[in-house]
Amino acid sequence: MRAAGEYGPRLRVMRILTGADGEGPARQAAEITRGLPPELFDQRVYGPRLALPDLAARRLPGLGRTAGPGGAACALAALVAEMLRFRPHIVHTHTARAGILGRIAAALTGVPARVHSFPDHLPLHHLRPGGARAALLAERALARVSDRLVTSAARIRDDLLAAGIGRPGQYAVVPPGVRPRPLPARDRARHLLGLPERPPVVAYVGGLTGAERPDRLVEVIRGIHRALPEVHFAVCGEGELLGEVLAAVPGLGGTLHPLGRRDDVETVYAAADLVLLTSDAAGVPIALVEAGLAGLPVVAPRVGGVPEVVRHEETGLLARPWARELAAHAIRLLRDEPARLRMGRAARAWTGERFAADRLAADVRRLYTAIAVERGWWPPSALAAEAAAKDGTVIAGPVGGGDRG
Numbered sequence: 460m461r462a463a464g465e466y467g468p469r470l471r472v473m474r475i476l477t478g479a480d481g482e483g484p485a486r487q488a489a490e491i492t493r494g495l496p497p498e499l500f501d502q503r504v505y506g507p508r509l510a511l512p513d514l515a516a517r518r519l520p521g522l523g524r525t526a527g528p529g530g531a532a533c534a535l536a537a538l539v540a541e542m543l544r545f546r547p548h549i550v551h552t553h554t555a556r557a558g559i560l561g562r563i564a565a566a567l568t569g570v571p572a573r574v575h576s577f578p579d580h581l582p583l584h585h586l587r588p589g590g591a592r593a594a595l596l597a598e599r600a601l602a603r604v605s606d607r608l609v610t611s612a613a614r615i616r617d618d619l620l621a622a623g624i625g626r627p628g629q630y631a632v633v634p635p636g637v638r639p640r641p642l643p644a645r646d647r648a649r650h651l652l653g654l655p656e657r658p659p660v661v662a663y664v665g666g667l668t669g670a671e672r673p674d675r676l677v678e679v680i681r682g683i684h685r686a687l688p689e690v691h692f693a694v695c696g697e698g699e700l701l702g703e704v705l706a707a708v709p710g711l712g713g714t715l716h717p718l719g720r721r722d723d724v725e726t727v728y729a730a731a732d733l734v735l736l737t738s739d740a741a742g743v744p745i746a747l748v749e750a751g752l753a754g755l756p757v758v759a760p761r762v763g764g765v766p767e768v769v770r771h772e773e774t775g776l777l778a779r780p781w782a783r784e785l786a787a788h789a790i791r792l793l794r795d796e797p798a799r800l801r802m803g804r805a806a807r808a809w810t811g812e813r814f815a816a817d818r819l820a821a822d823v824r825r826l827y828t829a830i831a832v833e834r835g836w837w838p839p840s841a842l843a844a845e846a847a848a849k850d851g852t853v854i855a856g857p858v859g860g861g862d863r864g
Contacts, residue, residue: 467837469501470827473547473570475538475561476506477522477554483635483745484553484578487819490636494820500827503545505538506557517541522557531560538564548836549827554578562601572830575601576609576633577619578742598624606830609633611743612764631826634767635743636819639752639811640725648729654716658689659793662731662755664724664746665738667698674700675737675782677707682786684711687793693718695727728753732799733792739780741765743814751810756802758788768814774806 472495474488485506492502504516519541521534542550542564551574552561558575565573602608602625609631610616616630642648649656661683667673680692692711694704697720708715721727724746728734734750736759743764747757751768757775759765769775776788792799825845831837 467831467841468548469499470549470831470836471545471547472500472502472549472551472827473542473545473561474502474504475522475550475552475557476504477556477560484576486637486745487576487635488553490638490816490819491823494636494817495824495827500824503541503547505541522560534560535564539568542568542570548572548834549574549830552576558601559597562604566604571834572606573604574607574609574826574830575605577611577615595622595624598622602626602629605629607631607826609826611635612767614764614767615742631822633819633822633826634814635745635748636816637745637748637752637810637814638816639749642725642729642753645729648726651726652693652716652718652730654691654693654730658691659687659732660691660693660730661733661735661789661793662693662695662727662750663735663737664695664727664749665736665744667694667696667701667704669700670738670740671696671698671700672737672739672780673698673703675780675785676735677703678782679735679737679786679789680707680711680715682782683789683793684714686786686790688712688714690714690793691716693727693730695719695721695724724749725753728755731755733758733789735785735789736760736765737780737782737785738762743768748810748814751806751814754803754807756792756799756806758785758792760785768810770805770809774802774809 474492476485476488488504492504495502505519506516506522519534519537521530521537538560547570549572550561550565550570552558553576555578562573562575605625606629608619608625608629610619611634613632616632619625620627646656654660663676665671683690691714693716695718704717708717718727728750734747734755734757736744736747736757738760739762741763747759747765747768750757751774757769759769759775759777760780761777762780766777769777771777776792778784778788828837828841828845832839832842
């Protein structure tokens with residue numbers, strides 16, 4: 460373990476988030492913060508609330524996801540004041556709105572290094588045409604004042620580059636890291652969720668908004684139900700389109716169980732035989748990583764970073780984003796228990812290796828170390844030591860001048 464000052468100054472890192480409890484970016488930021496050694500990194504986390512209560516977060520006004528223009532101005536002023544007080548070497552933003560506010564504040568205050576982690580996907584398709592254009596132009600401009608742009612999957616990086624956001628040398632692909640939670644016994648989990656003991660259960664864990672296509676989810680469920688009426692469905696999530704799921708309940712003979720949002724998602728995985736995704740767009744869905752860690756195969760559309768989690772015919776089945784094809788894949792696995800169990804075992808091994816929480820912290824540590832070496836804060840031997848500790852590559856892009864001791 461390196462002692463403080465062995466490389467150079469202890470790096471001050473300001474981590475900024477917006478959004479609600481339990482969201483993926485908050486959990487990833489928490490894993491990074493906990494995984495970086497305090498003798499090398501002085502970290503402060505800013506946001507409205509965080510998913511994990513043991514991570515001390517400094518609350519600032521206006522950082523809520525739904526804050527209006529007045530809230531944005533208030534948040535920007537508060538961030539500027541905090542940066543002038545803390546004088547961070549690195550500002551790292553972890554959500555779309557935080558990326559806008561945090562990078563503007565960092566540019567205004569002269570923070571030397573700015574890192575932005577993109578969410579699962581740039582949500583341009585949710586916006587009106589004019590709003591999408593404005594968001595795209597904003598991301599292009601903010602990329603020009605960023606040192607690193609972090610994505611969870613190579614495909615997301617390629618999509619952003621195709622949209623004219625940033626340069627190849629700025630990007631680092633850092634897959635998410637998930638710490639597996641202990642699973643309750645299967646019968647206990649089903650009892651807690653009000654599910655029958657014996658029939659197969661297909662689970663969905665995620666939001667019920669436009670991008671997640673709950674209408675397609677309902678269509679897939681109906682397709683499975685027609686072929687296998689004994690199968691039950693556990694839908695864990697909430698959103699403005701929850702009504703589409705609730706409306707389908709009466710026509711499925713008591714087999715559809717809307718669970719709402721739950722903090723104990725491990726209970727849902729413990730009760731399930733198969734996990735389903737129906738989204739139109741996705742980065743690297745944490746729910747699919749969690750499903751793999753729980754030893755469950757996945758049926759999902761081949762979109763975004765999903766193929767980097769689900770290996771077709773090895774840990775699950777991928778399909779075009781068509782309800783009929785997704786339902787057919789699910790039916791195939793529900794009828795073939797040996798294949799389902801084999802894929803579940805492979806999924807646990809793959810996700811445990813690829814998406815470990817310790818690996819996430821190590822990747823980000825190497826990224827920060829590369830910036831510190833480029834800036835002259837730490838000697839080149841620091842980067843060599845990181846490379847020797849674990850074989851891995853951080854994409855090092857050109858950075859501007861600036862110093863902060």
